[in-house]
Amino acid sequence: xxxxxxxxxxxxxxxxxxxxxxxxxxxxxxQPGEVLLEVETDKATLSVEAADEGTLTRIVRDAGEVVxxxxxxxxxxx
Numbered sequence: 001x002x003x004x005x006x007x008x009x010x011x012x013x014x015x016x017x018x019x020x021x022x023x024x025x026x027x028x029x030x031q032p033g034e035v036l037l038e039v040e041t042d043k044a045t046l047s048v049e050a051a052d053e054g055t056l057t058r059i060v061r062d063a064g065e066v067v068x069x070x071x072x073x074x075x076x077x078x
Contacts, residue, residue, distance in 0.1 A: 008069035
């Protein structure tokens with residue numbers, strides 16, 4: 001399994017990030033560069049893209065949850 005980790009958006013963003021919605025659903029195929037979910041910081045709404053290819057098999061942080069950069073938010077399976 002491949003971990004999907006909340007990225008850090010820039011050098012200064014250390015604050016918590018709110019997941020606003022998952023674009024991909026469990027069972028969806030994912031290619032590198034595809035948007036997985038949208039998140040919101042206190043300054044902007046941003047997209048999180050897939051770094052790897054695979055199938056989204058598990059979402060561990062749902063829409064509305066607040067996480068910090070580096071937190072595992074889901075898993076892909078090859």
